Amino acid sequence: MIATRDAAAPALETRALEVEFRTRSGDVARAVDGVNLAVHRGEILALVGESGCGKTTLARTILGLQRPAAGAVYVGGEKLSYRARDLKAYRRRAQLILQDPSGALNPRHTVYEAVAEGLRVHGLHEGEEAKVADALARAGLRPPERFYLRYPHELSGGQRQRVVIAGALVLDPEVIVADEPVSSLDASVRGEILALLLRLRDELGLTLLVVTHDLGLAWNIADRVAVMYLGRIIEIGPTEQILAAPQHPYTQALLSVVPEVARLEPIVLTGETPDPTRIPAGCRFHTRCPALADGTAAAARVDELCRTVGLPVIAADVPGVGHTAACHLVEANAHR
Amino acid sequence: MTLLEFDDVSITYQARHGLVPAVRNLSLSLPLGQTLGIAGESGCGKTTLADSVLRLLPKSAQVSGHIRLDGEDVMAMSFGQLRAARWAKAAVVFQGAMHALNPVQRIETQLAEPILLHEDVGVQAARVRVGELLEQVGLPATRAGDYPHQLSGGQKQRVMIAMALACRPSLLIADEPTTALDVMVQAQVLDLLASLVRQFGLGVMLISHDLSVLAGACDRVAVMYAGRIVEEGAASDVFARPLHPYAKALAGAFPRIGDQAFRYAPAGLPGDPPFPGDLPPGCPLHPRCPIAVEACSTAEPLLSRYGDREAACHRVGEGLV
Amino acid sequence: MTSVSTRSIVWARRRRSWKQLGEQFRRSRTGILGLAIFVTFATLALAAPLLFDSSQLDVTKATGGVYESPTARYWLGTDDAGRNVLALVVWGARISLLVGLCATVLSMCIGTAVGIASGHFRGVIGGVLDRVIDWFLVIPFLPLAIVLATVLGKSLLNIIIVIGVTSWPATARLIRAQTLSVEGRPYLERAKALGSGDLHQMTRHVLPNVMPLVLANTTLAVSISILSETTLSFLGLGDPTAVSWGTILDDAFSTGAISAGAWWYLAAPGVCVVLVVLAFNLVGRALEDILDPREAPQ
Numbered sequence: 001m002i003a004t005r006d007a008a009a010p011a012l013e014t015r016a017l018e019v020e021f022r023t024r025s026g027d028v029a030r031a032v033d034g035v036n037l038a039v040h041r042g043e044i045l046a047l048v049g050e051s052g053c054g055k056t057t058l059a060r061t062i063l064g065l066q067r068p069a070a071g072a073v074y075v076g077g078e079k080l081s082y083r084a085r086d087l088k089a090y091r092r093r094a095q096l097i098l099q100d101p102s103g104a105l106n107p108r109h110t111v112y113e114a115v116a117e118g119l120r121v122h123g124l125h126e127g128e129e130a131k132v133a134d135a136l137a138r139a140g141l142r143p144p145e146r147f148y149l150r151y152p153h154e155l156s157g158g159q160r161q162r163v164v165i166a167g168a169l170v171l172d173p174e175v176i177v178a179d180e181p182v183s184s185l186d187a188s189v190r191g192e193i194l195a196l197l198l199r200l201r202d203e204l205g206l207t208l209l210v211v212t213h214d215l216g217l218a219w220n221i222a223d224r225v226a227v228m229y230l231g232r233i234i235e236i237g238p239t240e241q242i243l244a245a246p247q248h249p250y251t252q253a254l255l256s257v258v259p260e261v262a263r264l265e266p267i268v269l270t271g272e273t274p275d276p277t278r279i280p281a282g283c284r285f286h287t288r289c290p291a292l293a294d295g296t297a298a299a300a301r302v303d304e305l306c307r308t309v310g311l312p313v314i315a316a317d318v319p320g321v322g323h324t325a326a327c328h329l330v331e332a333n334a335h336r
Numbered sequence: 337m338t339l340l341e342f343d344d345v346s347i348t349y350q351a352r353h354g355l356v357p358a359v360r361n362l363s364l365s366l367p368l369g370q371t372l373g374i375a376g377e378s379g380c381g382k383t384t385l386a387d388s389v390l391r392l393l394p395k396s397a398q399v400s401g402h403i404r405l406d407g408e409d410v411m412a413m414s415f416g417q418l419r420a421a422r423w424a425k426a427a428v429v430f431q432g433a434m435h436a437l438n439p440v441q442r443i444e445t446q447l448a449e450p451i452l453l454h455e456d457v458g459v460q461a462a463r464v465r466v467g468e469l470l471e472q473v474g475l476p477a478t479r480a481g482d483y484p485h486q487l488s489g490g491q492k493q494r495v496m497i498a499m500a501l502a503c504r505p506s507l508l509i510a511d512e513p514t515t516a517l518d519v520m521v522q523a524q525v526l527d528l529l530a531s532l533v534r535q536f537g538l539g540v541m542l543i544s545h546d547l548s549v550l551a552g553a554c555d556r557v558a559v560m561y562a563g564r565i566v567e568e569g570a571a572s573d574v575f576a577r578p579l580h581p582y583a584k585a586l587a588g589a590f591p592r593i594g595d596q597a598f599r600y601a602p603a604g605l606p607g608d609p610p611f612p613g614d615l616p617p618g619c620p621l622h623p624r625c626p627i628a629v630e631a632c633s634t635a636e637p638l639l640s641r642y643g644d645r646e647a648a649c650h651r652v653g654e655g656l657v
Numbered sequence: 658m659t660s661v662s663t664r665s666i667v668w669a670r671r672r673r674s675w676k677q678l679g680e681q682f683r684r685s686r687t688g689i690l691g692l693a694i695f696v697t698f699a700t701l702a703l704a705a706p707l708l709f710d711s712s713q714l715d716v717t718k719a720t721g722g723v724y725e726s727p728t729a730r731y732w733l734g735t736d737d738a739g740r741n742v743l744a745l746v747v748w749g750a751r752i753s754l755l756v757g758l759c760a761t762v763l764s765m766c767i768g769t770a771v772g773i774a775s776g777h778f779r780g781v782i783g784g785v786l787d788r789v790i791d792w793f794l795v796i797p798f799l800p801l802a803i804v805l806a807t808v809l810g811k812s813l814l815n816i817i818i819v820i821g822v823t824s825w826p827a828t829a830r831l832i833r834a835q836t837l838s839v840e841g842r843p844y845l846e847r848a849k850a851l852g853s854g855d856l857h858q859m860t861r862h863v864l865p866n867v868m869p870l871v872l873a874n875t876t877l878a879v880s881i882s883i884l885s886e887t888t889l890s891f892l893g894l895g896d897p898t899a900v901s902w903g904t905i906l907d908d909a910f911s912t913g914a915i916s917a918g919a920w921w922y923l924a925a926p927g928v929c930v931v932l933v934v935l936a937f938n939l940v941g942r943a944l945e946d947i948l949d950p951r952e953a954p955q
Binding site: 050051156157158159186187188189190191192193194195198213214215216219220221239240243244253254255257258259266268269272 | 377378488489490491518519520521522523524527545546547548549551552553582585586588589590591593594598599600601602603604605606608609624
């Protein structure tokens with residue numbers, strides 16, 4: 001891959017990305033149904049949504065672990081190529097931190113072997129020990145030598161997650177995608193790991209894409225938040241705006257039921273998230289939308305639109321606006 | 337009237353390398369119709385506490401003190417009395433309950449099981465009761481013929497709650513009922529528990545590591561660390577104005593969205609919760625505590641009363657937390 | 658600390674975990690019994706030339722009478738040519754054990770490789786390998802063995818090949834199932850995300866986690882191989898010049914030992930086969946219990 005990187009280009013970008021899965025019964029599940037997302041260099045973007053919204057699939061596709069059915073992933077302005085050699089070179093630039101640290105580490109490998117694995121896979125044998133020590137230290141495991149020969153089952157949950165982070169850092173990546181990085185850790189340990197991620201961004205200039213269902217996490221560390229529902233991003237913008245003044249009814253409902261947010265009247269949505277094989281016509285959220293159910297949409301005269309007209313995919317960056325929501329009601333109110 | 341009472345209870349396990357004190361000198365009480373929250377992380381003893389109410393601990397566990405269910409000492413009950421109490425007086429929704437459903441049996445079979453065991457009714461009557469239970473937890477009675485894999489995570493959790501209600505207990509113990517669930521489904525389950533309390537006047541003991549969930553759902557909350565209660569009081573009070581540094585850390589782990597103080601400032605404690613067999617001397621929190629002093633490493637603080645609250649910390653009065 | 662000493666400390670840890678394995682094995686009485694039986698036979702087999710001169714196997718140099726029953730001189734009596742049956746059995750142990758072990762090694766190598774590959778590669782390759790395993794699994798052992806033996810000719814090497822080629826599918830099936838469960842684990846996904854190729858994933862991640870199963874299965878496979886060799890030799894497909902327990906049984910049968918009442922001639926090799934097969938089964942069971950992947954790793 002010839003490195004003609006555009007310094008101003010976003011670190012990661014997806015254009016009209018679509019990912020499909022075939023279910024056992026033969027139906028097509030549109031896990032990602034058209035996403036334009038740009039993650040800028042050095043920013044922390046939180047991708048939030050409930051389970052089944054497609055956020056994990058989107059993250060895996062961005063990392064090249066899943067091939068899209070349509071659209072493309074762009075890394076530093078260049079299109080991601082799926083040829084084996086290019087993909088392998090890409091792996092050095094974008095790394096993954098998984099949800100469950102105990103599952104993410106091979107129980108038969110020592111900490112040293114787990115962290116050194118990345119270097120060995122890419123044939124970087126020069127100064128391996130120094131790099132491993134450096135990565136472990138950066139991840140907060142000091143002194144690193146004390147951890148070389150430990151096995152995962154001898155470590156606590158927080159320590160295991162640090163080993164996974166060290167394993168990602170050792171390759172000096174530009175981007176780290178973290179899938180629920182603290183959800184399986186004890187409550188009092190989460191803060192340290194989140195503070196570590198913030199430090200990595202500040203000290204190393206890393207770009208972070210954090211996939212989570214925990215809005216509190218996004219409030220803690222994210223610069224921008226993108227909310228996903230049934231395979232589309234339905235609202236995106238700076239964290240303060242999205243979490244303190246959400247516009248889309250779905251985001252508003254999500255926020256209202258977070259226990260720490262006492263100021264909002266809880267809007268508990270009925271029913272379960274509809275499945276990705278049967279995406280509703282019109283606005284995909286209209287079947288559960290409280291604004292449609294309680295007449296607010298009708299009052300603004302957009303209820304027919306909600307039921308019949310789908311919304312366009314949000315553009316990656318709307319210059320000058322920042323906070324965008326894909327909702328007929330929001331658009332109607334903005335035009336008044 | 338006190339539904340559940342722990343009176344200076346200590347529970348110790350027999351492990352390969354020695355004795356492990358899971359619960360140490362714990363005293364708590366839960367009146368009928370109230371919801372008590374137990375906040376704590378792995379290793380604090382909360383699941384041991386939950387299991388002890390129905391004597392579900394392993395045989396090697398040693399229990400001292402008294403655990404009184406409706407006035408009767410659980411440890412002194414005969415096996416017959418215990419069997420009658422299990423499920424009919426108190427029921428438990430276990431951690432990871434969603435995985436406790438038998439994948440090859442229909443929901444109605446599993447729900448009917450405790451009914452047929454405890455009540456002298458026929459299969460038909462049990463089936464009617466199963467339908468009632470499903471409606472009570474917000475599921476249509478027509479789902480009774482489904483298999484577990486046909487239900488979502490939230491629906492399975494509701495089935496587990498229905499199963500716990502099958503024999504009309506007066507006490508419901510829920511161990512981490514919302515931990516693996518999305519925020520919206522979590523709200524639905526908590527709403528359900530609240531409505532059940534209102535409808536049946538149940539007493540509920542809700543266990544979670546998420547203090548914010550407990551603050552909203554419980555009347556009172558007790559924070560556990562290393563087998564002991566370190567703070568106890570009205571739930572929203574403990575969450576908003578914690579006295580103990582550990583309670584503060586737990587409260588901060590789930591930040592208030594909209595509060596600028598938590599922006600780019602994740603709160604937590606260094607290190608990890610201690611393993612119960614390997615507790616540090618003095619106050620078990622002192623290696624991780626941000627305000628620990630000399631006295632903390634030598635003497636374990638006692639639970640002292642401060643108005644309506646209790647806290648076990650040498651430095652409570654100093655207003656540092 | 659340099660990488661060299663790290664590696665030596667890793668080896669020290671490996672030695673320690675082998676020692677732990679040994680200690681656990683010692684606690685299993687059936688395992689020790691099996692091991693003791695095997696060691697006895699192995700020692701006898703290795704010491705055969707020292708105990709009995711090879712001339713005792715030669716029909717033309719037989720020293721005893723025909724079908725002599727067991728006496729102080731001939732502990733297990735003599736055969737129809739007057740040879741010392743004890744000498745025959747001890748020498749026979751060499752061939753039987755050798756063929757059993759070699760055939761097992763061959764079978765395990767093929768079975769493990771195909772099993773891991775078919776579990777790891779999804780899509781066309783995995784499907785093809787799947788079908789290959791199923792195809793070989795379904796073919797009945799004896800007819801295939803007879804055909805192969807006839808085609809390849811009668812020799813020890815061919816017997817080893819025949820047994821190896823017919824018994825690997827069962828192993829492959831087992832390994833494939835275990836591979837599938839390992840493949841689902843997050844650390845395989847992490848290895849992929851790090852940029853590793855298929856070979857790295859299969860050898861560094863799948864194989865170590867499948868190894869305990871392979872080891873336990875190997876010991877059980879040995880007993881099957883020995884039985885197979887005995888069967889094939891008994892049917893006359895083995896090397897006619899080599900003396901193995903199967904050929905002894907074949908000789909006994911074809912020279913009318915039963916009607917002559919020479920029970921010792923049949924019982925001796927038969928009992929040996931039973932004991933060795935039992936030994937490997939006991940060891941295999943003990944290993945399986947110790948190395949059960951469901952238990953926490955030591």
